[in-house]
Amino acid sequence: MTDISASSFVRQHLVPERAAPVKTTGLFGFLRTRLLNSPTNILFTILALALLWYTIVPALKFLLVDAVWSGKDRNACLADNAGHQVGACWPYIQAKLTQLIYGFYPAGERWRVNLTFAFAAALLLPLLIPRLPAKRLNASLFFFAFPAVAFFLLRGGGLTGFGVSWVAGLLQLFDDSIVNAGQILVNLSRGSAIGPLLWGTGKIIVLLGSLIGWLILPLSWLRDRLQASGQPLWFDFVLTAAIVSLIFFALSGGTRTGQRALVGSLVTFFGIAIVIKLMGLDRGGLPVVDTRLWGGLLVTLVVSVTGIVTSMPIGIALALGRRSTIPLIRIFSIAFIEFWRGVPLITVLFFATYMLPLFLPGNFSVDGLVRALIGIALFAGAYQAEVVRGGLAAIPRGQGEAASALGLSWWKTTSLIVMPQALRHVIPGLVNSFIALFKDTSLVSIVALFDLLGSLHATFSDPTWSTPSTAFTGFAFAGMIYFVFCFGMSRYSLFVESRLNAHHRH
Amino acid sequence: MTTEPRNPPPQYVLRLKRALGGKAGWTGLAVQIVFAAVLAWVAYEIVANARTNLETQRIASGFGFLRNTAGFDVSQNLISYTGSDTYTRVFLVGLLNTLLVSVIGIVFATIIGFVLALCRLSPNWLLSRLGEIYVEIVRNLPLLFQLLFWYLAVLAALPAPRQSINLFNAVFLSNRGLVIPRPIGQAGLDPFLAAVAVGILGSLLLRGYARRALFQRGQAIRIGPYVLGLLVGLPLLTMLIFGLPLTFELPQLRGFNFAGGSRVIPELVALVVALSTYTAAFIAEIVRAGIQSVHKGQMEAGSSLGLSRGATSRLIVMPQAMRVIVPPLTNQYLNLTKNSSLAVAIGYPDLVSVFAGTTLSQTGQAIEIIAITMGVYLVLSLVTSAIMSVYGWRINRSLGA
Secondary structure, eight states, X not given: OOOGGGSTTSOOSOOOOOOOOOOOSHHHHHIIIIISSSHHHHHHHHHHHHHHHHHHHHHHIIIIISOBOOOSSGGGGSHHHHSSOOOOBHHHHHHHHHHHHHBTOOGGGHHHHHHHHHHHHHHHHHHHOTTSSOHHHHHHIIIIIHHHHHHHHHTOBOOSOOHHHHHHHHHHHHHHHHHHHHHHHHXXXXXXXXXXXXXXXXXXHHHHHHHHHHHTHHHHHHHHHHHHSSOHHHHHHHHHHHHHHHHHHHHTTHHHXXXXXXXXXXXXXXXXXXXXXXXXXXXXXXXXXXXXXBOHHHHHHHHHHHHHHHHHHHHHHHHHHHHOSSHHHHHHHHHHHHHHHHSOHHHHHHIIIIIHHHHSOTTXXXXXXXXXXXXXXXXXXXXXXXXXXXXXXXXOHHHHHHHHHTTOOHXXXXXXXXXXXXXXXXXXXXXXXXXXXXXXXXXXXXXXXXXXXXXXXXXXXXXXXXXTTHHHHHHHHHHHHHHHHHHHHHHHHHHHHHHHTGGGOO | OOOOOOOOXXXXXXXXXXXXXXXXXXXXXXXXXXXXXHHHHHHHHXXXXXXXXXXXXXXXXXXXXXXXXXXXXXXXXXXXXXXXXXXXXHHHHHHHHHHHHHHHHHHHHHHHHXXXXXXXXXXXXXXXXXXXXXXXXXXXXXXXXXXXXXXXXXXXXXXXXXXXXXXXXXXXXXXXXXXXXXXXXXXXXXXXXXXXHHHHHHHHHHHHHHHHIIIIIOOOOOOHHHHHIIIIIHHHHHHHHHOOSEEEEOOEEXXXXXXXXXXXXXHHHHHHHHHHHHXXXXXXXXXXXXXXXXXXXXXXXXXXXXOOHHHHIIIIIHHHHHHHHHHHHHHHHHHHHHHGGGGGGTTOOOHIIIIIIIIHHHHOOHHHHHHHHHHHHHHHHHHHHHHHHHHHHHHHHHHHO
């Protein structure tokens, strides 16, 4: 046995205790590790502080400290009269607030705009909160009922006919057009080398046209009878409701399983009837407010909401078309998408404003706002199509194959299995393009529509309020509105994203 | 005895069906025929309506107007232009102005974007927060809003020329725009440019040679000093022999305006500032995502091999990040070019402004003019996406090898 203490490996003295590790939590730890941990970092921190000092302080000073809060005209916002350096001129915003929100919408009718805003908020908010029930009803109300109601609320006017008249009118137009085209082909065939071919095609088209003409004859007769009666709208409405409900009933399986569809259709028509009655659409409706009087935030919201609502179906259709195996449809979708994505929005708006009216029949004048809306819908639809296509590509093939194995048709596979999953995948992408669309609506001010930015620009030329700080005040105000909308949307998309990716978290 | 594999049956009908109607077969063919008929009908309607409308409104058609005299002035032209030139010349002037603003904007946007991305990735909390705030604010405001802000609020609030902001008595910023010294070519300019070209070409060749030597023979060659000599020494030498290549004419304040120097119109300044600061926010996010997409282990592996931090970033992280960065970055460049069409809002004479704006209102030939304008942008984006496909193909090939 050897003495254990003789071994040189046994320590005789206590090790002196080490200093506590550098504190990394709390305010001081944070300062030490994230701001001041090296000379370069100290330099960066000082630079950043200087930058903050030279941006935040003047901005706050401009917006709050030096601001003028009340006054009647520009005199209140001049440095000589205010007695100090003048920052934001808020009375100017107060004076121009109605113009920035409603444009030149008549003062007596502004409750209609407010009501529309209220409807939109009441329908949109529950749609955005995932926990609330009845999403299907809510979504269909927002995407189908609300646009129609908003149209009659904002623009005014009434209805003189309903489904039967519209269908009859449209078919009549279409029929006339193709009979005309056939005639022209037949006339062309005389002096042409491929005369017989043209003649044959023309004759076939004319024959087709007259066939359609015979088919729609009962419909036109019905329409004329309806118009001759005392209550054209209501008779037409009842007839349309009956026909559509019966079609739904028959399509969903008749007496066997069709009751649900029948009841749904009848309830929908009942709802439409109530709206028509409430708004007095059968008696001319509300007074018409021309869209040239619309402006400000109203136009911005109308354009962006319409763009969002109309671009979705276009985008979905184009995305499906681009993935279709049918060559012509795929080629057309690719060409369409690449064309609209390849040109700037301004040229699209120029196209819609100057070129589109030339392409439509001469007796068919389209409102300036509607023209811009068409351009924006096509443009945004092409962008949505690429987003939706990304979602479709992310769905495993097995999903579609399993659906076909169960015997579902292509339509059912797409609408029940593939599309819902695909859309859920790309919600963040869709919201991103909604934000882009919302920002892009400011471009309509270039084609003489007075959206928020356009109205703001217009107020600058008012001599009553021309001061050195007017422009800055206006931009600060409009910037806050734009920022709140866009930032809100982007935060919401982040929220949805994290909710959808809940299974990825650990 | 071996049995030959039987040929598959020809199935001509099936192949025909596939070729004509895709997977959907005869149904697909029927759909295509109906679709073609609808397209033909829409096309017919458009042509017929356009013809009648043009006749009733007495608008000429065809591209003959391109040879007519324009008769209006353009506030900025890179090629010589007067009011008596033709509309073709107007088109070229506008196109060049668009390209000018796009190129300047792209350069600045890239610089600001990379700096912002580095800020956001910096370990310094305050700096990364500042970068984030910048990106959030700029991305959530419309570009047109920012453009008008710079043009109507900031530039308009600048002092008049007499009180202009002065940098070294050479650069003056006022509400009339930016006045900078104008370079004037001297006798030494041509040899100088030739020397620069030779220098660039020589360094590229040298780099290629060094890479080949490294990859094939494992021989590392230091080319730094030679490249420096070629790029800096050669031009300096020609300057010593042939004299200065350029002299600068300094702007002078005379009366209420500047004499001498060249003036950058305020519209261009506003457009470049707005486009580059806006696009920079998007570029910053792309660059950040690209750098973060490189796995942390790559950096650690680099340092375990004894490379310095800078060398690791330059040789290991950046090449891998660039693969992720380049396609969306190109997309942003394309966006910037397309967004430069917002120039029409502040009256900078770009393609849309002078051609689809002034020329359209003078001639009324909407169809031809808008088609040409859209065509220009379409060609630009199609060419860019073609180049990007080639790039993606090369990247995939190099990854596969």
